[in-house]
Amino acid sequence: MRDRFGLYAADLLTMRLFLAIPLPEPVATRLAEVALRLKVGRPLPEENLHLTIAFLGEQREPALEELHCELERLHQPALPVTFGPLGTFGDSPGTVHAEVQLSPGLKALHRSVMGAVRGAGITLERRRFRPHVTIARLPRHPAPGDHAEVARFLGVHAATPLPDFTADRLILYRSWLRPEGSLYEDLADYPLG
Known part of the structure; x- marks a missing residue:
């Protein structure tokens, strides 16, 4: 039998969860196009691009029920989202992102x-x-020249203009880790506005 999130009892041991703002299609398309210009790593699929508000990690269903009740009480307005440059975190980055x-x-x-x-x-x-917004994942064990390629990419594309948008909803996502990349499932949608 499925619960209110459409989950079967066997799925309810623990779930890898996060809360994020989904990107409108034109914004996601533009970011995906830019990511394809990076010659190392793996660009994220357009449908996986999002702005994470909170990564929840592995959670059990009772906590999910409580969180759902708390989030249904949120009354936050829709908000403008403005991008900064493309970049990475740290000296040995694992991702390329749009700030x-x-x-x-x-x-x-x-x-x-x-x-x-x-x-x-x-x-x-x-x-x-x-x-x-993470747009590409970089190799865990970079090959010679990978760091130089990331630097070249950022030198050319860091200031790429990206469209602003208005965030009007927050989504609770479930994430499955797979060798070919993560798979995300919408569990609940919370409107902003």
């Missing part, structure tokens, strides 16, 4: 979501919120 400006609306949404997560009894590792 997102940390606007007051985005800060407020993140703060409210984290309050809902705590209200559901979920404890997360404390991390600084650095909004971004």
